[in-house]
Amino acid sequence: VQAVMEILSDQAIWILDEGPALHCKRSQDICFTHGIDDYISACLETEGSYSSWLALTDTLLMSDNPASMERMSGALRTTLRHLLKPQLKALVAVNSPMQCMMKEVCAQCLCQHHDPETKLPAGIVFSCFNQHQPLFAVDFGNLKARQGQNSVQEKVSNLWLNYLLDDKARHLHEPSRIIAAEDAVD
Template sequence: MNRLSDGARLSADFRSPISEKDRMMAAVKAARHGVLAPHLKPDHVGIASINSPMQCMMKDVCAQCLQKHVDPASGKETIIFSCFNQDQEMDRVDFPNLAARLRQNTVQEKLSNMWLDHLLHVQPLPHV
């Protein structure tokens, strides 16, 4: 079943960008150090495109996009602005923190969708 073992190892300069849901990126992070580890170079860098809550898009202004990072070597926690650079080192991203931050927006998103549905029901938009 493990067909990767039939192929060549990835080159040392290979960078794997991942843009997915937070749980999928967390699973890829774990797989890179687990089942995929024998097929990747030790200095392989995983890049995750973080879809954190963002409001202002003005780079370091409103703090809606704050994301916790954890240094894999030291365990030191830092907080960064995700909007400044959405593409982040996968091994530093605290995915449980990201999941919790994303869940904070679900009520607002559902309420906005309900309001839009109501408005479109009251005054339908013509379709082309």
């Protein structure tokens, strides 16, 4: 993922909740290892060090869990707003279940949007058709509820897939059960 992001972006900012920092190969990339809340605080406290990208960025694409994306959305609209480029296009990658693969059929991926100014409902989007959605329009409460509703089915599917793959792996290592015709006759 890191190599692809480096190809597709001018700058990548990796914000990790735990674990070791990623090795950033480009000088403009950053890996912050203390989670989204501490990153937002660092943007405010250390002028330029973590926040310089805000004034330079035309397009922001964020991919994380709904709670983290919601916190970043709130910070960009409030405490970090004065640092933003005025016409920032902020998008979030809204994950969708991969059940139907038929685009806009099963409705397991619906995502409610609100008008960023009025906060009134602005429509419903099929995330399978458009995973990159406007950060300030996504109803994160709705997104969390939808992902929670789908989580049981996704967990059961993952357990079943793991069972099948483990079973297949066991059979690959068993001795062959093919018996020569002359050995089968007694």
